[in-house]
Amino acid sequence: MKKGGDNMAQMKLAESTGTTKAHEMAKKQREISVAEFFAKNRHLLGFDNPKKALLTTIKEAVDNSLDACEDANMLPEICVEVIQMNEKRFKVIIEDNGPGIVKSQVPKIFAKLLYGSKFHTLKQQRGQQGIGISASVMYGQLTTGKPAKITSKIAPEKPASYFELQIDTQTNKPEIIKEAQTEWNKKTGTKIELDLEASYSKGSQSIDAYLKQTAIVNPHVTIIYTNPKAEQIIFPRAIDSMPKEAKEIKPHPYGVELGVLMKMLAVSPARTLQSFLTTEFTRVSSSVAKEICEKSKLLPNTKPRKISRDGSEKIIDAINSTKIMNPPTDCISPIGFEALEKGLKKEIKAEFYCSTTRPPSVYRGNPFVIEAAMAYGGDMPGDKSIRIMRYANRVPLQYQQSACASANAIMHTNFRNYGLQQSRNSIPVGPMTLVIHMASVWVPFTSESKEAIAHYPEIIKEVKLAIQECGRLLASYVMKKKRLHKELKKRGYIEKYIPHVAKAIKEILALTKEEEESIETDLKKMLEQTRGKIKSIEAENVEYDEEFAKIGSKNAELELHEVDESNDEKEGGDEK
Amino acid sequence: MKPVIDSIKGIVKDIREKITKNETPSVFMPIRSLQNVSYDLKEGYFKLLGREKERTLTANTVKTFAQTLLMMKESKGLVETDDIATKREMYYISKNWGDAMFKEQPESDSVMDDIEGMLTVNREQMGFVPGEHGGAVAGELIVVDKDSETGKPIKIDCTKMGSGAYSVPSSVEHLKFETKAKFVLAIETAGMFERLNKHKFWKKNNCIIISLSGVPTRACRRFIRKLNEEQKLPVYVFTDGDPYGFFSIYRTLKVGSGNAAHINKYFCVPDAKFIGITPQDIIDYKLPTHPLKEVDKKKIKDVIKNDPFCKAHKEWQKALQALAKMGKRCEQQALAKHGLNYVISDYLPKKLKDQKSWLP
Numbered sequence: 001m002k003k004g005g006d007n008m009a010q011m012k013l014a015e016s017t018g019t020t021k022a023h024e025m026a027k028k029q030r031e032i033s034v035a036e037f038f039a040k041n042r043h044l045l046g047f048d049n050p051k052k053a054l055l056t057t058i059k060e061a062v063d064n065s066l067d068a069c070e071d072a073n074m075l076p077e078i079c080v081e082v083i084q085m086n087e088k089r090f091k092v093i094i095e096d097n098g099p100g101i102v103k104s105q106v107p108k109i110f111a112k113l114l115y116g117s118k119f120h121t122l123k124q125q126r127g128q129q130g131i132g133i134s135a136s137v138m139y140g141q142l143t144t145g146k147p148a149k150i151t152s153k154i155a156p157e158k159p160a161s162y163f164e165l166q167i168d169t170q171t172n173k174p175e176i177i178k179e180a181q182t183e184w185n186k187k188t189g190t191k192i193e194l195d196l197e198a199s200y201s202k203g204s205q206s207i208d209a210y211l212k213q214t215a216i217v218n219p220h221v222t223i224i225y226t227n228p229k230a231e232q233i234i235f236p237r238a239i240d241s242m243p244k245e246a247k248e249i250k251p252h253p254y255g256v257e258l259g260v261l262m263k264m265l266a267v268s269p270a271r272t273l274q275s276f277l278t279t280e281f282t283r284v285s286s287s288v289a290k291e292i293c294e295k296s297k298l299l300p301n302t303k304p305r306k307i308s309r310d311g312s313e314k315i316i317d318a319i320n321s322t323k324i325m326n327p328p329t330d331c332i333s334p335i336g337f338e339a340l341e342k343g344l345k346k347e348i349k350a351e352f353y354c355s356t357t358r359p360p361s362v363y364r365g366n367p368f369v370i371e372a373a374m375a376y377g378g379d380m381p382g383d384k385s386i387r388i389m390r391y392a393n394r395v396p397l398q399y400q401q402s403a404c405a406s407a408n409a410i411m412h413t414n415f416r417n418y419g420l421q422q423s424r425n426s427i428p429v430g431p432m433t434l435v436i437h438m439a440s441v442w443v444p445f446t447s448e449s450k451e452a453i454a455h456y457p458e459i460i461k462e463v464k465l466a467i468q469e470c471g472r473l474l475a476s477y478v479m480k481k482k483r484l485h486k487e488l489k490k491r492g493y494i495e496k497y498i499p500h501v502a503k504a505i506k507e508i509l510a511l512t513k514e515e516e517e518s519i520e521t522d523l524k525k526m527l528e529q530t531r532g533k534i535k536s537i538e539a540e541n542v543e544y545d546e547e548f549a550k551i552g553s554k555n556a557e558l559e560l561h562e563v564d565e566s567n568d569e570k571e572g573g574d575e576k
Numbered sequence: 577m578k579p580v581i582d583s584i585k586g587i588v589k590d591i592r593e594k595i596t597k598n599e600t601p602s603v604f605m606p607i608r609s610l611q612n613v614s615y616d617l618k619e620g621y622f623k624l625l626g627r628e629k630e631r632t633l634t635a636n637t638v639k640t641f642a643q644t645l646l647m648m649k650e651s652k653g654l655v656e657t658d659d660i661a662t663k664r665e666m667y668y669i670s671k672n673w674g675d676a677m678f679k680e681q682p683e684s685d686s687v688m689d690d691i692e693g694m695l696t697v698n699r700e701q702m703g704f705v706p707g708e709h710g711g712a713v714a715g716e717l718i719v720v721d722k723d724s725e726t727g728k729p730i731k732i733d734c735t736k737m738g739s740g741a742y743s744v745p746s747s748v749e750h751l752k753f754e755t756k757a758k759f760v761l762a763i764e765t766a767g768m769f770e771r772l773n774k775h776k777f778w779k780k781n782n783c784i785i786i787s788l789s790g791v792p793t794r795a796c797r798r799f800i801r802k803l804n805e806e807q808k809l810p811v812y813v814f815t816d817g818d819p820y821g822f823f824s825i826y827r828t829l830k831v832g833s834g835n836a837a838h839i840n841k842y843f844c845v846p847d848a849k850f851i852g853i854t855p856q857d858i859i860d861y862k863l864p865t866h867p868l869k870e871v872d873k874k875k876i877k878d879v880i881k882n883d884p885f886c887k888a889h890k891e892w893q894k895a896l897q898a899l900a901k902m903g904k905r906c907e908q909q910a911l912a913k914h915g916l917n918y919v920i921s922d923y924l925p926k927k928l929k930d931q932k933s934w935l936p
Contacts (some may be wrong), residue, residue, distance in 0.1 A: 008753045059644060490635040495639040502678040504645035524594050527635055530600075 014452070034113045035172040039142060045135045045448030050088065051205070052399065053139055054198035056449065057092055058082070058207050060132030062214065063395055065096035066221065068126045068190070068260035072099035073242060077222045078212065082200065084228040089144060090198040095162060095191040100154035101452075103161045109138055110150050110192070111165040111174030122334050124246035124441050126395050132450075136194060136288050143197035147177045151191040154163045160184035162325035200228045201319075205398045211235065212551045213389060213396035216343035217335050217437065232552060244333045249441060250282040252327040253292075253319040255365020262312050265304040273307065274313075283325045292318045327367040329360035334439045340373040343545035344389075348433050349568065350375035350538055354473040355435075358466050362459035368440030370459070372466035377538075378476055380431035386410075386420070390453075391437040397451055404452035406436040409463035418464055418471045434470075436463055494527045580655050580702055584648045591645075600610045602632040603644065605694040610834035620846025621830075622835040622884065629688075642669045643687050651691065654703025662705055663688065670820050679832035689836060698839045699793070705746045711796035712741035712769060712787040713777030717803075720752035721745075741773060741787070748799045760784045761924075762792070764815040764825055764852070765875065766907050768919070775920055781928075783808070792829050794836075797843045800829065804845050812928065814819060817853030818868075818905035819875040819896065822935075823883060826850050831885050850935040851927045853899055855898035858906050861923070862915055865904035876900050889936050 008013060037046055046056035052502035062078055069076035074097065081093040108115045113134050137148040153160035164178035184191075202208055211225050215235035221243055225234040256264075277289035283294075293300045295318035298311055307315070320545060335343075337355035355373035362368070380387070390397040390406050401407050407427065414423045420430035444454040453459060498520055506516035593800055605613060607629050613622035633641050634927040654661055661669065667684040670677045678684040692699050699705075714742055715718075718733040718741060731754075734742045747749075763769045769787035772778070778785050784803065788796060803809050813829060815821030832840025858865060864907040868876075876896050879886050886892045899905065911919045927933055 055589060315885045424707070463853045493638050495633050497642040497674045500642035500673065501638070501645055503634070504642065505588055505592055508645070510586060519592065519595055522598070526595075526598065526600060527633070527638070531635060 001274040009018065012217055013515065019037060021164050021446060033172045035138060035167055038113060039138060039169050041115075042047050042135075042139060042142075042265055044448050045132070045139075047135070047139050047398070050199040050447060051201055053143075053196060054092070054200060054212060055205065055398070056132075057136040057139070058094065059192060059199075059210055059395070059428040060136050061092075061546070062135055062211075062223075063126035064522035065094065065098055065190065066214075066394075067216065068097060068098035070242065070245075073245070074098060075220055075222075075237065075240065075527055076218075076240065077237075077271070079224045079226075080207075080224040080345070081238070082207065082228050084200065085195070088197050088199070090200065091193065091195050093191065093193045095189060097186070097189045098186045100160075100190055100269070101152045102154060104150070104164050106150055106161065107151055107165055108175055109479065110148055110163070111167045113138070113167070113172055123248040124393055124439055126393050134167065135166060136196070140194045141166050141355070142169075144195040148194040151184055153186060153188050153190075153567055155186040160186075170206035176484070181214055182497040201302070208233070208551050210396055210398060212347075212548070213391070213398075214394070216347060217340065217391055217394050217396070219339055219343070230477055233266050239339075243335075246441075247328075247331045247335040249327060249331040249367075250280060252283060252362070252365035253277075253281050253322075253324055254362065255283075256316070256319070258312055258316055262309065263317060265307050265312060266366070266550045271413070272300060272302055274304045275302040282327050288322060288324055291322050294318075297534065298443065326360070327364050329367050329369070330365055331356045331441050332360060332439050334369045335391075337371060337373065340371055340435060340437065342543055343375045344375050344433065344435055345541050345551050346545050348375045348380070349378045349541060349544045349549070350380065350431075350433070350539070351377035351436065352477045353541075354470045356466055356469040358469075361458055361462050362446070362527050363456040364516075366440055366442045366444075368443075368462070370436055370462040370466045371435075371437040372437040372470050374467075374474060375433045377431050380433065382431045383429065385427045385429055386432040386434055389433065389442075392443040392445070392453060393439055394437070395450070397453075399449070403446055404458045405455045406438075406453060408465050409436075409460045410434065410467065412460070413464050413467045413471070414472070432466070436534075437468070438463075469523055473542040491528070491531065492504060494524060498523045498527070503526040545548055577923040578655050580695060580697055581652055583697075584652050587694065588648065594878075596777075600632055600634070602630050603641075603694060604628045604630050605690045606696075606838060608689060608693060608835045608837070608860045609610045610882050610884065611841075612641065613832075613834050613884060614886050615831060617671050617888060621840045621844035622832045622834060622837050623840070625753070628666035639676065640687065643678065643683075644678060644691060646673055646700060647687055648669070649704040651704070655701075660703050660705045664673065666704060667674065692836065693838055698842075698846055699750075700747055700837075704736075704797065706793055710746045711799070712766070713744060713784065713799075714741045714769075714773045715743075716755055716757035716782055717784045718754040720754065722750060722897045725740050735779070739774065742771070744786075744793075744799045746793075746795050748795050748802065751802065753797070753803060755784065755809070756782070756910060757784045757807075757809060759812060759928075760783050760786060762786045762788055762800060762804055762811060762813045762829065762848070764788055764790070764821055764908060768814070771916070772920065776918055777863060778922070781924075782796070784864060788825060788829070791824050794839070794843055796844070797829055800848075801843060801845050804847055811847050812851045814908065815850075815852035815907070816907045816926070817855065817858060817863075817899070819879065820871050821852055821881050822850075822892070822895070823875065823886070826852070827885050828877075829884070851924075851933070853906050853908055853910070855895050855935065856905060858902070858904065859915070861911070863903075863906045863910045865906045865910070868899070868903050868905050872905060873900065895935060 003572045016546065027057050029329050047053040056079060062080065064075050064077050077097045083091040085091055103141065111134055115134065127423065140148060141144065147166045148162040148169050149539035150163045150165060151160050159181045162180045162182040163176060166175040166177055168175050208227065212235065215221060215223055218314040219238035222237040225233045227233065251555055264280055268280055270274050270279055272288050273293055276285055276293055277284045290300060292315065296435040298307065298314065334357050341353050341355035355369065358370045360367050360369050388401060388410065390401065391406060397404065411427060413426050415428035420432060422428035435483060438453055438459065446452045501523060502520040505511065505519055587603060594601040605628060606624055607627045612625045612627045614625055615622055631637055631641060650666065663685055664681060666688065667678055667681040670684060688699060688704060692702065707771050708722065714737055715734055719732040719733060719734065720729045723730055763785060766789050767786050769785060772785050786800065800811055804811050815825050824924055830845055833846045848858050857863065875900065878897055880893060912924050
């Protein structure tokens with residue numbers, strides 16, 4: 001707006017001399033590499049601060065390892081080691097027993113952003129974009145100048161390949177610093193060693209908590225974790241079977257957008273529109289394809305490549321007005337409500353537990369399943385907001401709770417029906433832990449750092465329904481508890497007032513003290529008999545593991561500090 | 577031994593026997609509501625139908641049960657020592673009962689009413705007396721009372737109370753009367769009573785005037801009943817023109833209440849006639865009015881539906897319906913519109929003469 005009069009004169013001058021402002025500006029205009037972009041905007045990837053950087057790095061590596069093992073149908077065993085080099089610098093080593101990575105692919109996978117197998121497939125898995133681990137490599141390189149060290153072995157009889165890698169941030173291409181063959185006493189697997197600037201702390205957003213929560217929802221995984229204090233924590237495998245394999249599916253027509261459709265039309269090997277529709281999409285039978293062709297006024301034998309933008313638009317309209325079956329749901333592998341509840345029991349000592357797995361639903365053509373588990377009462381504080389544990393495709397989400405669709409659903413569910421306090425549209429207050437898991441072929445995160453699920457109405461609705469299902473069970477428990485409370489109060493009345501009854505009878509009839517006492521005992525016996533026995537309604541929790549529950553909690557941190565101090569003193573003494 | 581003590585002991589003995597037999601003890605008392613009374617024109621008062629409620633000793637009732645027994649114990653003590661306690665005092669006595677004490681006086685009053693019904697006596701016989709005084713009396717009446725120390729009779733001339741009045745005591749059973757009056761006029765408000773008394777309405781009309789000050793106390797009802805029965809005096813009642821005046825004051829005075837129906841027989845004045853403000857008066861005298869309050873409307877509906885006295889008298893049903901239709905109520909002081917003493921010079925003389933303007 002300010003650019004008015006003065007600039008006009010300048011521009012005219014510039015035009016006459018042949019160096020316009022635009023020319024000048026053009027000199028500065030050039031392509032931005034993804035790597036450069038993310039180097040500047042590292043917060044988008046979850047590297048906002050040193051604490052989070054450490055978590056994100058480990059999270060990306062572990063997620064990749066788990067995905068790889070599951071793809072190869074191998075029970076995962078993952079070692080995570082965090083070593084503190086100095087105040088600000090850490091070394092992390094993550095090692096898995098997965099299938100390994102073919103030598104030629106290693107540099108690209110670890111040192112090129114947006115490279116990977118997952119972006120183009122619709123399948124429930126942890127990683128999605130192919131950014132995560134290479135972003136960690138880049139972050140390490142930017143903060144310490146050191147390359148990432150990768151070891152990978154794909155067959156027991158072959159030697160392992162070893163790389164030291166960096167990213168050329170200008171071109172987003174891998175730079176191989178060192179490449180070698182090495183012996184590795186392991187059948188197959190991948191190991192990554194990274195130096196980075198970070199900080200380590202405990203609490204709900206720590207690595208400890210992340211690994212624990214991962215173990216809770218992935219009972220088929222063994223995690224061996226060595227923390228910066230050189231303490232080893234082992235989360236042993238609880239189930240020796242792999243989770244149901246999640247199948248890869250083709251996109252569902254309902255989710256397809258114009259641009260995507262045009263791209264698909266251009267690259268499809270199909271020769272006719274009819275075959276394009278039936279082969280490139282899920283749930284499109286030949287009769288459905290015919291219907292779409294009819295509605296879009298295109299011949300079924302039109303060549304896909306020849307379809308114009310207008311034609312594509314017509315196809316989209318036709319798709320949306322055609323009834324198409326929901327996508328198949330065998331592509332989703334939920335945790336299962338029993339396993340979810342079992343995991344919750346291990347972590348939290350409550351008086352009531354319940355859980356549910358919703359039937360599959362669809363947002364934008366992507367099938368998804370919501371699962372919820374609830375723990376109520378017990379040792380949890382009643383005057384604080386409820387604790388929410390969020391998961392997406394078995395990965396714990398530890399940041400940006402308030403931006404997440406599940407938080408929105410929670411805020412818009414009435415928890416007062418379940419005996420909790422809640423001010424309008426806010427997180428309820430009460431002794432509760434709520435677990436929400438979304439499993440989907442494509443989890444819509446609000447950003448690349450994968451911390452919050454986007455607010456699709458279908459997702460919010462499903463989360464609400466899952467909460468309400470659990471809530472109904474909780475409400476009936478709370479009612480029972482209230483009744484029990486009342487009953488106990490009534491029994492209190494008997495204790496309190498029977499002596500008065502006996503005393504009045506004694507005084508009116510001028511009885512002896514002994515007679516009064518016998519009236520009192522007779523009456524108490526009589527009244528208590530009629531009320532029956534009180535049954536305990538609180539859940540017995542044999543799963544609860546106190547040591548386990550402490551992992552990653554702030555309290556545990558305090559204890560560790562205390563231990564540390566005493567150790568330090570000891571060491572000091574030795575030196576003297 | 578006094579009969580009250582015998583009944584108390586009898587009830588408690590039953591309870592004890594049940595306990596020794598390992599049976600749950602219970603007490604029976606009449607249901608205290610309009611649902612449990614009948615009205616017969618010939619009898620002239622609300623008669624108890626005999627429906628009873630059983631209070632069985634359970635965890636839910638144990639507190640009230642204990643309180644009932646404790647109050648019976650206090651009553652026995654009062655009767656034995658020939659002492660009395662007001663309802664308010666009874667409430668304070670309970671503060672010695674520890675956990676079983678009453679928190680508010682209404683709880684205590686309710687238990688007292690229950691025991692009263694259980695023993696079918698009136699509470700004065702149990703040693704409990706009302707705290708409030710019974711009403712103000714002036715006019716052509718000599719009350720013969722006893723000196724509480726010497727036992728000698730005292731004569732009180734109600735024409736010689738000056739600007740004050742004779743106050744009905746809480747117990748009236750021992751009183752005797754000497755009178756040449758022709759009728760009794762019972763008045764709802766103390767203000768109207770003052771006016772009639774100041775201008776000696778009773779002298780000109782040779783009558784006794786009594787201020788009820790709201791719903792008449794038991795003593796006041798019994799006092800009027802005695803005048804009516806022993807001196808054969810007709811009783812006229814002068815109240816506001818509203819459901820409260822009609823059915824809380826007049827109806828209670830005439831036929832008794834549902835709450836303490838077992839005593840109605842001795843506390844009713846079946847001969848009483850209503851000469852207060854009627855809906856017709858509001859029209860005839862062009863009286864200023866107020867709109868009916870929500871409670872008034874509710875009361876009208878409730879009375880028409882449930883009150884046996886109203887059901888027995890078409891005139892009252894019509895009067896209530898007329899009031900409801902007008903949506904208005906009228907106070908007796910509204911007559912002041914026509915001059916302060918219009919009530920003495922015109923309204924009452926006219927009303928007393930014209931039987932047709934009365935309500936039964």
